[in-house]
Amino acid sequence: MTAPLTEQAGGRTDGQQPAVRLQAVSKTYGQGKASLLALDNVALDVAPGEFVCLLGASGCGKSTLLSLVAGLDAPSAGRIDVDRRRIALMFQEPALFPWLTVSANVEMALRAKGLGKRERRDRAAEYLEIVHLGGFGRKRPHELSGGMRQRVSLARALAQDADVLLMDEPFGALDAMTRDLLHDELERIWRERDLAVLFVTHNVREAVRLGDRVVLLSSRPGRVVEDFPVTLPRPRRTDSAEVAEQAGEITQRLRQEVMRHGAAPNRVPREAAPDAR
Numbered sequence: 001m002t003a004p005l006t007e008q009a010g011g012r013t014d015g016q017q018p019a020v021r022l023q024a025v026s027k028t029y030g031q032g033k034a035s036l037l038a039l040d041n042v043a044l045d046v047a048p049g050e051f052v053c054l055l056g057a058s059g060c061g062k063s064t065l066l067s068l069v070a071g072l073d074a075p076s077a078g079r080i081d082v083d084r085r086r087i088a089l090m091f092q093e094p095a096l097f098p099w100l101t102v103s104a105n106v107e108m109a110l111r112a113k114g115l116g117k118r119e120r121r122d123r124a125a126e127y128l129e130i131v132h133l134g135g136f137g138r139k140r141p142h143e144l145s146g147g148m149r150q151r152v153s154l155a156r157a158l159a160q161d162a163d164v165l166l167m168d169e170p171f172g173a174l175d176a177m178t179r180d181l182l183h184d185e186l187e188r189i190w191r192e193r194d195l196a197v198l199f200v201t202h203n204v205r206e207a208v209r210l211g212d213r214v215v216l217l218s219s220r221p222g223r224v225v226e227d228f229p230v231t232l233p234r235p236r237r238t239d240s241a242e243v244a245e246q247a248g249e250i251t252q253r254l255r256q257e258v259m260r261h262g263a264a265p266n267r268v269p270r271e272a273a274p275d276a277r
């Protein structure tokens with residue numbers, strides 16, 4: 001899954017069309033004196049089947065970038081090429097409908113496909129099997145743990161038949177052990193389905209654990225400042241010395257970037273210490 005970069009933030013396109021391409025993308029919120037430049041001239045390609053993690057200080061525009069790719073908002077300048085019919089989104093909060101069963105939550109994603117009720121239910125059961133929640137279809141979200149709810153959210157994303165998965169800190173609210181399990185699950189599903197993944201995180205080790213590349217954004221306005229290929233063999237372990245070593249290197253670069261912008265100390269990322277998992 002790893003190969004040399006063809007260009008800055010270019011990625012493993014191998015001559016094929018990227019799954020996601022951002023060219024000279026900028027985003028300004030508001031107008032006049034109150035305007036705020038959130039992203040500045042961002043170029044980024046994600047190849048089909050590639051796992052790209054996006055890191056940067058708080059407020060540097062990571063979520064903005066995802067929302068532009070998802071088409072939830074429009075860039076102020078530049079161009080984004082992606083097939084929006086093939087995108088699924090996952091956020092930190094699973095955003096399930098609490099009054100619906102787990103199965104019905106997944107079935108919602110299948111409605112647009114014009115499938116009958118029976119077939120939707122069968123397909124939802126298959127997706128729940130994939131995320132190891134077979135047998136939980138009749139539960140309501142509140143009966144599940146946080147990790148299980150995120151699995152439902154993942155099943156719903158998969159049910160959309162996406163080949164691009166946009167993930168905004170999807171495991172940020174989970175404990176380290178649950179997160180490790182979900183990393184394994186996500187990696188398996190990503191490989192089986194050959195998904196292109198754009199994954200936003202604050203957690204440097206998580207980025208190195210999962211990514212083919214880790215793309216570092218500057219403090220606001222977000223620009224791509226560095227693109228780290230991660231060539232460690234898979235599966236990786238978040239607590240391995242190799243992951244810690246590369247995470248340390250990236251953390252150092254991230255700190256420099258944050259300090260260069262004179263950020264408050266509490267916005268400076270901690271070393272990639274075990275407790276930062």
Ligand SMILES: Nc1ncnc2c1ncn2[C@@H]1O[C@H](COP(=O)(O)OP(=O)(O)OP(=O)(O)O)[C@@H](O)[C@H]1O
Pocket residue numbers: 029030036038056057058059060061062063064065220
């Ligand atoms: N809808 C909006 N209107 C105005 N400003 C916004 C809007 N959305 C985001 N911003 C601003 O744009 C900047 C980038 O925000 P964004 O949420 O993309 O950053 P982020 O890197 O995802 O932050 P965090 O890591 O804290 O989640 C911030 O200064 C934020 O206040």
